[in-house]
Amino acid sequence: MVEKGYQPDLVTYNIILNGLSKIGDSDRALRFLRLMEERGFKPNAVTYGIVIDCLCKNGLLKQALHLFSELKVKGNRPNIVIYNCLIHGMSHLGQQKEARKLLNEMIDSNISLNVITYNILIDAYCKESMISEAIDTVQTMRK
Template identity: 55%
Template sequence: MSVRGNPKNFDNVDDALILFNEMIDKYPRPSVVEFNKLLGTIVRMKHYAIVVSMYTQIELLGVPHDVYSFNILVNCYCQLGHIDFGFSVLGKMLKLGVEPHVVTLSTLINGLCKQGKISHATSLFDEMVDKGYQPNLIFYSTILNEDRGFEPNIVTYNTFIDSLCKKGSLNEALHLFSQAKVKGIRPFIVTYSCLIHAMYDLGQQEEATRLLNEMVDNNISLQGREGF
C-alpha cells in the first residue's frame, strides 16, 4: 500500500495502520497535513484511542502539529470522555501560539455538554463571544448536534437561549427555540420568558406579543419555573 494511497478507500483500521507505519518509516517524513488526512479517516471509524496514540508517535518523531491536528486530538479526547485532556491540548495550543478557532472551542463545549457540565459550557461560550467569536447558526448547530453523541434536553436549550438573549443574539436564540420544537422538546415558561424579554429590549413588541399568545395557546403555565 503506497503512502500516496487514499485513506478514504480504507475498509478497516488495519489498512490505516499499515499506511501509518509506512509513513513514519519514510524519509523525509510526510507533513502533518498528510498525517491529518489519515488520522481523520480513523476518527471517522471511531477509533479515538488509536488516533491519540498515533499523534503521540508523530510528535515524538518531530512532526509539528497544526490547528487541524490539535482539533482532531481535542475531538478524540472529548469522545473518550477525557474533557480535561481536551483542555490540556487547548492550553498547549495557546502556549505554542497556535490560535484555536471555532471548531476547537465548539468541540470542547460539546464535550462539556455530553458530561452534563452545562454551566461550564455556557461559560466557555460567553468567553468566546467576549473574545470576538461571532455566534451563527452553524456554530450552534454544532453545539447541539445529536450525531456527535449528545442529546440536548430543555435545560440545555434554555441555558443557551438565555445566554444568547443576554448577548443580544436574538436570531440565534430563536433558531435554537425552533430547533427544540422540531425535535419534540416542549419549551417551558423560562424559554418563552427569555425570548419575550429580549424582544421587548430590542423594541420588537409585536413579536413579543405573538410569542406570548403562542405560549398561552400552548397552555404554558405562567406559574411554572421549570427548565433551569
C-alpha cells in the first residue's frame, strides 16, 4: 500500500487488527498494535477494544486487563464493548467477583448496561447455579 502511495490511517490499521482478531491471533494483534504506535498512530478505544476482545476470547485475561489499564492511562475512555468483553472473559473464567467490580466501575462511569451486558451476566449466573441472581438480573433488565 505504501509503495503505491497510499498512507494507511487509523481505520486501515483497525481493519487489519480486526482481521487478526477474527482469526484469533492475539500475539500478532498485540505486535501490530505496538507497530501502529511506533509509526505514530494513537490507538483509540475501538483499536484497544479489538485487541482486548481477541485476548479475552483466547483466555488471556491478564493481558487484556493490562491493555485496559493502558487504555485508561493514555486518556482513552473505555466503551461498552470493552467492558462487555472483559466482563464476559472474567465470567467465563469463573471470576464473578472481579466481573462484578468491573460492572460497578462501568456503572460509576455512567455507561449504561445494554442487552449484551445483561445476557453475559444472566449466562454467568446460570452457569454458576446462581438462579435467583439471574432472575433478579432479568427483572432489572425488563425495567
